[in-house]
Amino acid sequence: MAEPVITVENLGKRYRLAHQARHDTLRDTLTHGLIRRWRRRAASTSEDFWALRDVSFAVNRGEVVGIIGRNGAGKSTLLKILSRITEPTTGRITLRGRVASLLEVGTGFHPELSGRENIFLNGAILGMTRAEIRRKFDEIVAFAEVDRFLDTPVKHYSSGMYVRLAFSVAAHLEPEILIVDEVLAVGDAAFQKKCLGRMDAISRSGRTVLFVSHNLEALRSICQTGLLLEAGRVAAAGSIQDVVARYHRPQSELAADFPAGAKPSITRVEVDRARLEAGDLVVRVSYEATQPLRPAAGFILSTAEGRPLFGSNMRTHPPVQPPAESRRGTCTWEVPHLALHSGNYSLSAWLGDKSGDFDHKPEAVAFAFVSPRHYPGRPPIHTIGPVDLPCRWTSEPL
């Protein structure tokens, strides 16, 4: 059983972020080509972004793996590479078995075609043969519960019927390796339960399944092992329980150290624990450079889910008199009486000077904030938002 069916070694995927319109036009290419030749140097207007970096792991036959991570952690890129939609930039992947991937429900469904026709079309797109689809046709229709509308164009379907039909075609794929992206969140509660049951059955039939989902409960019930991605790297791998626990634990990283580079670098970001417990946010960023500089630092405070809440930097907000030149030092940011509810937050740090950008550490530190203000019975944060501005109520009876 311990034969790996998927081996991923040092996988990396680089995207070029062009600082211009998304689709190059011929004119752009021609003029840039000419200008570049003229200036005799690559006036690059693009920036590299590594969606995945040094990712290595192996999956054994029959294993069901849950892949978790925040938005932008590289989950979808990983699935796209595994399902051969896009090519890796570095590293290699060895797949032993037929792969089918389900990155979206109802890929290739055509609104003008009937349910019956779409089953065949979608099946073929997902890699099934005509004979295979015909064999499973009745099963698919029964699972989707759309038998009365089989010959109606799907543009007349309700959205529930549409996703049920789409999911049930996909659920009857029988590859050796199945790759599934966040598709469990379709349909009503009853249908979702049915989908989970189906996924469970598929995984118990000895197939290898890779799952991406934000529904951690579902992952915990279906998967044995997990893989946690953070900013394009594998942050944890192992039993699903451990990985989910690790995902939930951003609390205690109040300080982080970073190696110095050739450019001026952030070497340490630290949240003052004592002040935090008193209700103030005080963060210190340490920098190092080979040449003296007048540093400007900046922070962005975000929720644990990565949604920015508040940011500030010494260059503009509020502007600060540039400090004396030095090669090393610290900058401290103070936010007295942090106006937030209790919860998990993270901080991204930036280092620059009057005009340059030197270093950027996304989600450098994460902390749990326990607000000194207690509001027994207040609504949950996902309803009212994390911000807790000072406020006052008055009411006058008539």
Next chain:
Amino acid sequence: MSPAAELAPPVSPELVLEAGRAEAHYWRDVWHYRELLGFLAWRDIKVRYKQTVLGVAWALLQPAITLVVFTFVFGRLAKMPSGNVPYPLLVMAGLLPWQLFANALSSASSSLVSNTHLISKVYFPRLVVPLSALAVALVDFLMVAVLYAVLCVWWNFPPDWHVIALPCYTLLALLAALGAGLWLTALTVRFRDFRFIVPFLLQLGVFLSPVGFSTNNVPSWRVLFAFNPMVAVIDGFRWCLLGAEVPLYLPGLFIGIGVTALLLASGIWYFRRMERGFADLI
């Protein structure tokens, strides 16, 4: 649901994914996805005339109107000679392959961009997409061929035994359209400019190919003319359909085949080179 006993076969094909690695089983994969090719073509045919009043008649209407206009302009106004052949038949024998080529080329060129949702979500050899566009054009061609047959009966001008070569010339037209279409569709993914260039090229092409007149009218630079691969195809069609009235011009045929082969080989090369990046660019 499948029983647990139905495990994967002991020896599974091994597939290695790496940067810049040409997929070893590419052509086998294309063959494996031939059913998808059929399904995509079938989808396009089925969906095309939905919510139109005239429906399939559109496939005949366009060539019919072009036929009338060309016959009037080239036959009546310009008084181009056509030998013993009725002028409308001469035009129709040229229009038949030209329509095939133009439809195949324009739908192949836009095929990748109009299937963006598939390309960014599922793997299959991308070559399937332009190939299925050819299949759709072929179906239209067969309908126009019926129109030709009707005209044949009307003017009582049946083709002789030459007609057996017609499938070869049809194939030549398709391959020429595929060669150019592969270039254009891969370029369109990157540069949307080609969306505007293709209709323009086809507009010019109908006059740079002997659609409305016979090649006999351009004797002095006939060799140069032959570098347009459609010249060989249209001459071939006329040779097949109008029989002894149109002699075969062999040097032109060979040049046409050579240019088509070059176009096709380079088209496949460029398409495959760009293919791996389609999902990132589209």
